[in-house]
Each structure stands twice: as C-alpha cells, then as structure tokens.
Amino acid sequence: MILSPEVRAAHVAANEREYGEEVCGRLHWLDGDGAERAEATRREILAACGEALAWACGGTKPHYGPLSPGCAHCVAGTWSCLFVNGVCNARCFFCPTPQDDCGEPTTGQIEFRRAGDYAEFLERFGFGGASLSGGEPLLTLDRTLEFVRAARERFGPGLYLWMYTNGLLATDEALAALAAAGLDEIRFNLHAGGYRLDGVERAVRHIPCVTIETPAVPEEEGRMSQLLPRLAELGVRHVNLHDIRVTPHNVGHIVRRGYTCLHGPKVTVLEAEQAALRLLRQALADRLPLAVQYCCFAYKNPYQARGHRRRWCPQVMRPAETLTPTGDIRTCEVRGERAAIVALADGWAAAGLPRIAWAVQGKGDRVQVVPELLRGLAPAGFEVAVSYAAAATVAAPSYRFLPTKVRLNENVEITVERRPRIARRVIPPEHLADFLALAGDEAAPVPAHLADLAPCERIPEGLPDYY
Numbered sequence: 001m002i003l004s005p006e007v008r009a010a011h012v013a014a015n016e017r018e019y020g021e022e023v024c025g026r027l028h029w030l031d032g033d034g035a036e037r038a039e040a041t042r043r044e045i046l047a048a049c050g051e052a053l054a055w056a057c058g059g060t061k062p063h064y065g066p067l068s069p070g071c072a073h074c075v076a077g078t079w080s081c082l083f084v085n086g087v088c089n090a091r092c093f094f095c096p097t098p099q100d101d102c103g104e105p106t107t108g109q110i111e112f113r114r115a116g117d118y119a120e121f122l123e124r125f126g127f128g129g130a131s132l133s134g135g136e137p138l139l140t141l142d143r144t145l146e147f148v149r150a151a152r153e154r155f156g157p158g159l160y161l162w163m164y165t166n167g168l169l170a171t172d173e174a175l176a177a178l179a180a181a182g183l184d185e186i187r188f189n190l191h192a193g194g195y196r197l198d199g200v201e202r203a204v205r206h207i208p209c210v211t212i213e214t215p216a217v218p219e220e221e222g223r224m225s226q227l228l229p230r231l232a233e234l235g236v237r238h239v240n241l242h243d244i245r246v247t248p249h250n251v252g253h254i255v256r257r258g259y260t261c262l263h264g265p266k267v268t269v270l271e272a273e274q275a276a277l278r279l280l281r282q283a284l285a286d287r288l289p290l291a292v293q294y295c296c297f298a299y300k301n302p303y304q305a306r307g308h309r310r311r312w313c314p315q316v317m318r319p320a321e322t323l324t325p326t327g328d329i330r331t332c333e334v335r336g337e338r339a340a341i342v343a344l345a346d347g348w349a350a351a352g353l354p355r356i357a358w359a360v361q362g363k364g365d366r367v368q369v370v371p372e373l374l375r376g377l378a379p380a381g382f383e384v385a386v387s388y389a390a391a392a393t394v395a396a397p398s399y400r401f402l403p404t405k406v407r408l409n410e411n412v413e414i415t416v417e418r419r420p421r422i423a424r425r426v427i428p429p430e431h432l433a434d435f436l437a438l439a440g441d442e443a444a445p446v447p448a449h450l451a452d453l454a455p456c457e458r459i460p461e462g463l464p465d466y467y
Helices: 006-026 030-053 067-078 115-124 137-158 174-180 198-207 216-234 251-257 268-287 297-315 338-350 429-439 446-456
Strands: 054-056 061-064 078-083 129-132 160-166 186-187 208-215 238-242 260-264 291-294 331-334 358-360 366-370 383-394 402-407 413-426
Touching: 006 297, 006 446, 030 061, 030 268, 054 366, 061 268, 067 078, 067 129, 067 160, 067 297, 067 366, 078 115, 129 137, 137 160, 137 260, 160 238, 174 198, 186 198, 186 383, 198 208, 198 291, 216 268, 216 429, 238 268, 260 268, 297 383, 331 338, 338 358, 338 366, 383 446, 413 446, 429 446
Parallel strands: 078 129, 129 160, 160 186, 186 208, 208 238, 238 291
Antiparallel strands: 054 061, 061 291, 331 366, 331 383, 358 366, 383 413, 402 413
C-alpha cells in the first residue's frame, strides 16, 4: 500500500491530536531506519511463504487455507456484528475499550431490546451472516441464546451464525445450549484464558466450526507457535490472527511493554504484525490441516466500513448520485447559465436517457449527473465539481448532518445520517478525462492531481506502509 506524503502527514497529525503531546512522547514510534528494517523483515517472511500464500481484499488479507464462512460474509459486506453486552470477565491488556457497561444489545449504535427485532433487521437488510460479540456473550448466556434462536428460527440454515468468546465460561452445558440454538461457529480469544485449551476441546464436541481469533501478542508468539499443531489435532478449523490496535484505553499498557508503534488511520503495533506473519509462515511451511489468516487493521478499517456504508447509503442517496468502490456517495454537479443547463437536460431527455441520470437543482443553473453524462460534455462555459458523503447509523440525530428515519417495525426506528466527506471539489477541464477514468474504472491509477479524491474512490491495496 503506497500512501502519498500528504496522506501520511494527515495520519500522523490525527494520531498526535488523539493522544496528545505527552502520550505521544512516551510511545516508541518507528523511525526511518526502523521502517527500512521492518520492510525488509516483512519481505523476507512473505517471500518464504511463496505462492502457497493466498491474498484477499486487494492484498490486505494474507491467508493459508480457506476463509471461514463468517469471514467470507465480512469480506462481502453481508455481516452484522451484534454486541450482546459491554462487559467482560477478562482483562486483556490489548482490549480497546473499558468493557464495563452491560447495556442493551447493539449494532451500529442501533439498540435491539427484542431478539425478534434483530432477526427482522437481518432479514430486512439482506444480511447473510451475523455474529454475537461483547464484552463476553457468555456472561449473559440467556440473552445470547435468545438472539441465536430468534435468528435461526427466522432464517433456518440460510444465515451463518457465530460467536466470539474469551472461553472462561465455555462449559459443556453452555456450548451444548448454543449448538442446540443453532450456532454455526465459535471463536476463542486464547490470550484471555492464558492459552489454555480446555474450552476449545469442549467446543469441538458441540459446535460445527471452532476458530481461534486472537491478536498476535509478541511475547506469546512462541507459545502460539507450539499450539498450532495441537489446535489442528483438536479439530480447530481456523486461526485468525490480528494486529494490536493502540487506543486511549490501552495506551498505558503499550507504553509499558515498549512496543514499536506504527502510524496509519489508527495506531498499531509493529511487533504484533511481524508475529502474525511468522505464525502464518509456520502453518504454511508445516502444511497444517487448519486455515490461518492475518486479519489486520489495514483490512478491517476500509472493508468493514465499506460494507456498512453500502448498506446505508441507499437510504440517503438522491437521483443521479452514485456509489464509489469505498461505499461513499459521489455527487457530480455541472454549473452554468440557466439556458445552457436547460439545453443539456433537454438533450438528454431527447436521447431517451433515464431521468434518474440527472437532476436539475436550485434555480435551474446547476444539474447533478451520473459521471457517464460528463463524457459528452463540452466543458467550455460549465463548471464541473464533485462532492462525497458517507452514511452512518447513529443512536440519536446529532443535527449536524441530515438525518433520515428508517422504520423497521413498531419497536425499532433507525436513524441514518448523511455526513459530508469532500465538498464541491472543482474539476478543471483539463482534468475531466482523468476524473472520469477514476470514477469509471476501479483499476485506473489515481493521478497526482486527483490524489485528494483517492480516500473516497479507492481502497488502498496491500499491507500498510511503514512510516
């Protein structure tokens, strides 16, 4: 993934604002020489993996063996994650949030007090997979079972259901109840239980698919390396390794452990990525009968956000607007004399083009169009501009952005906000052809003079830069 100097500088500035001068000064940041060494190390590990290593999602998700069905739904953007509660009985140093509020079951700031409402939500918006997370779902087992049963009763086998757990309460009774309710897969954070496998062994007896999903803790790389063959023997199907994300909640632990911090859209830990890649290399070299993937923030940040935006942008889109590959709303606008705009619209109508392709605005001196209509435009006398917006669900309207209410049923109303990302970026006539290539071809490179549009038009490819 190659980021422009401007994007890198923006990430650094945003991270410095989030943590403040004092905390940033205590963190160990990667320097230029360290970046070169880290890049060489990563190249060496990946080269040793050879062609047997598979890559998904633009090279952001390296994996050995197939992705689980749940991960496939995540990649496709057809996954909903319900946080059943917000409390946990483990104290993992890397946890990004306090986990001290039981709360109501929530996804995307939408509360679901009734399990049947959540099942209806999944059906209404076309989800193919759903997971239950927390906190720790087993702390509220009755609630968790209620949501699993409701989803299974509504969908039958047509919905893939999985659950995340730290495993501390994974008894035979709880696991048997989850299996009877219809759970397809369970994912264990091994670090939370001190890398004990008793819960995993029990789960294999009850749940069709058992997965390990845990950050690659640098100090525990040796232990995980020893456990991989044992996990395969037990019948574990997948191992999903994460990097460690630094947050204001866990930053004290990161400072004390002396990890090397990486700049990006959010701060992550270099040593965790290197440990994950080495474990992936080991599984591949040993040809272990279980799948291993590195699911890093460089994948999760853009791809999961894209899935969310694609689901909600249609609720707030207007005629002649289009969706970009990042899931943002693209608005192309042509401004000019009223008579010239009228002539454009009359010409499109006479040509039989659908009215959804353009929409005259204001006093008739501007028109919003799909990008294709700009191809035949003689730019002299017109000003072409593009804007971008994103959609997000919120617990309550902020009234800073345009809200739209979506009624699910008599119990649940969903608020979707349309949030501007780039406002009226004028495209000079000499750059119009480049913009049309950018908007019409996902493989087209981003020219330097349109680099500011890249975050709304392209998901960066490959593992993240070191800088």
